[in-house]
Amino acid sequence: MLNKIIESYRVSFSGLSRETWLLSLVILVNRCGYMAVPFMSMYITQSLHRSIADAGLVITLFGAGSVLGGMAGGYLTDIWGFRPVQIVCLIISGILFILFGMVTDFTALCFLIVLLSFFVEAFKPANSTAVAAYSSPENLTRSYALNRLATNIGFGFGTSVGGILAAINYSLLFWVDGIVYAMAGVLILFLLPNAKLVRSVSREDSNAKSGQSPWKDMLFVRFMVIVMLYMICFVLLFRLVPVYWKEQMHIHEATIGILLGMNGLVIALFEMVLIQNLANRRPDSYYMIAGTLFSALAFSMLVVPVVTPIILAGAAVLFFTIGEMLALPYISTFVLARASEFNRGKYSAAYSVSQSVAQIIGPAAGAYIAAHWGYNVLWIALIFLSLVCAAGFKTLFQERMGLG
Structure with a gap:
């Protein structure tokens, strides 16, 4: 019985491309740094001593920036490719996270949160495109499942550490988040420099839907x-x-x-x-x-x-x-x-x-x-x-x- 369970896990994780595993490693690192956003409303109310209405405005603006970033990220991915969009979005997001923790003027924070969420969300379409590009058709669902696995492990770790950092100093959230985001961009730069796509594209298909x-x-x-x-x-x-x-x-x-x-x-x-x-x-x-x-x-x-x-x-x-x-x-x-x-x-x-x-x-x-x-x-x-x-x-x- 135990051998069957072990074999089931082995088969589930086998057959995926090297690039898929490396990309999931990057996502794991990236999500480990996703600690500032869950504590954003608490930062606004507890550290900056603003009202809950102000915190709600910041969260709403984050959502608005996310919509714009998601749309722009997809179009830029089709123009420039998924690799440069991922690298640029991660590094700029890292810089903006650090800057967000240093600014106390509320109007400036409102502007920064839209900009920050824009780049955070613009990364996602490029990343989804990368997962598909590095996967064979028969492994596509499992490749996404591996990506989600890395996301959930990283998010769980990040929020746990984020709670500890918030108890010490809220500013630490943004510094650590910023450094980890930038680090994930650098990992893509070095780990996936000229990765070959697993899929091949027929000319008929590209002409049909391009x-x-x-x-x-x-x-x-x-x-x-x-x-x-x-x-x-x-x-x-x-x-x-x-x-x-x-x-x-x-x-x-x-x-x-x-x-x-x-x-x-x-x-x-x-x-x-x-x-x-x-x-x-x-x-x-x-x-x-x-x-x-x-x-x-x-x-x-x-x-x-x-x-x-x-x-x-x-x-x-x-x-x-x-x-x-x-x-x-x-x-x-x-x-x-x-x-x-x-x-x-x-x-x-x-x-x-x-x-x-x-x-x-x-x-x-x-x-x-x-x-x-x-x-x-x-x-x-x-x-x-x-x-x-x-x-x-x-x-x-x-x-x-x-x-x-």
């Missing part, structure tokens, strides 16, 4: 709308659910941290093996639909009569994590498979924009519903929204099959 805008691909646009709705559910699990656990279920902050950390731990341990074992068993759309249904099940745990809060909270995280592992790798695969080698950056940008818009709309709308009608109404609304996403994916892919 230059096509994702916004003219109506099936893809509808897909992105559904993804945005799902990402609203995703964002709210990490933004508002912890507040509900604290205020309504009276769960201690340390326990909440463990619950949220369980998400990354489960992904790190099981996602690669899950993707490997699900390969070619069912259409990718099946797993996207199943993922959104697990999201509905997760939020239903929040409206169950409270008997044992910890068990219900743990079940909510576990169900949502299963849904995330099922949905997100296949969503990423669809996005890049829909594009050609010559407009993949634009398609990646559209995906980044859908996530950024969800980060702007989700917390604001969720907080408004919770404040005016209560948390239970919010959770019921999110259950309904998750079911709408499942139905949307099903309808969309049925139509796609009908069109041949």
Whole structure:
């Protein structure tokens, strides 16, 4: 039995290109430095002694800059290539993080946060394009899963260290973040200097789809709308659910941290093996639909009569994590498979924009519903929204099959 488990893990991580592994190493380093953003609102209120409204403005501006950066990053990737865009965005982001920690004028901070989020988000379409370029078609979903594995491990480490640094001095967050971001850019410069693409491109395919805008691909646009709705559910699990656990279920902050950390731990341990074992068993759309249904099940745990809060909270995280592992790798695969080698950056940008818009709309709308009608109404609304996403994916892919 143990040998079978070990063999399953070995197979799951084998067959990926050297460049894919090196790129995941860069992402691991990069995400280890992603510690300032989660503590941004606390920095504004606790260190700079500004109001919660000012902190909300900064977070909103971060989202606005992310939308612009996601769009620009994709278009620049198609013009310049994914490697220079990644290097420039990481190094400039590093410089801006350090500068952000040194500036105290609020107006200047508002300008800087838009600029900072622009470059942080512009990196993502270039990185997604790089993952696809370094992967063979049959390994694309596993390559994204490895990228997500590196992201989750790095994020877990970064937020943990970030909490320690914030307790010492908030300025340390921005210095460490800036140095690590710049270091990730330098790693791409030296580790992936002239990497050969694993995929080959046929001239017919490039002529067919070169230059096509994702916004003219109506099936893809509808897909992105559904993804945005799902990402609203995703964002709210990490933004508002912890507040509900604290205020309504009276769960201690340390326990909440463990619950949220369980998400990354489960992904790190099981996602690669899950993707490997699900390969070619069912259409990718099946797993996207199943993922959104697990999201509905997760939020239903929040409206169950409270008997044992910890068990219900743990079940909510576990169900949502299963849904995330099922949905997100296949969503990423669809996005890049829909594009050609010559407009993949634009398609990646559209995906980044859908996530950024969800980060702007989700917390604001969720907080408004919770404040005016209560948390239970919010959770019921999110259950309904998750079911709408499942139905949307099903309808969309049925139509796609009908069109041949």
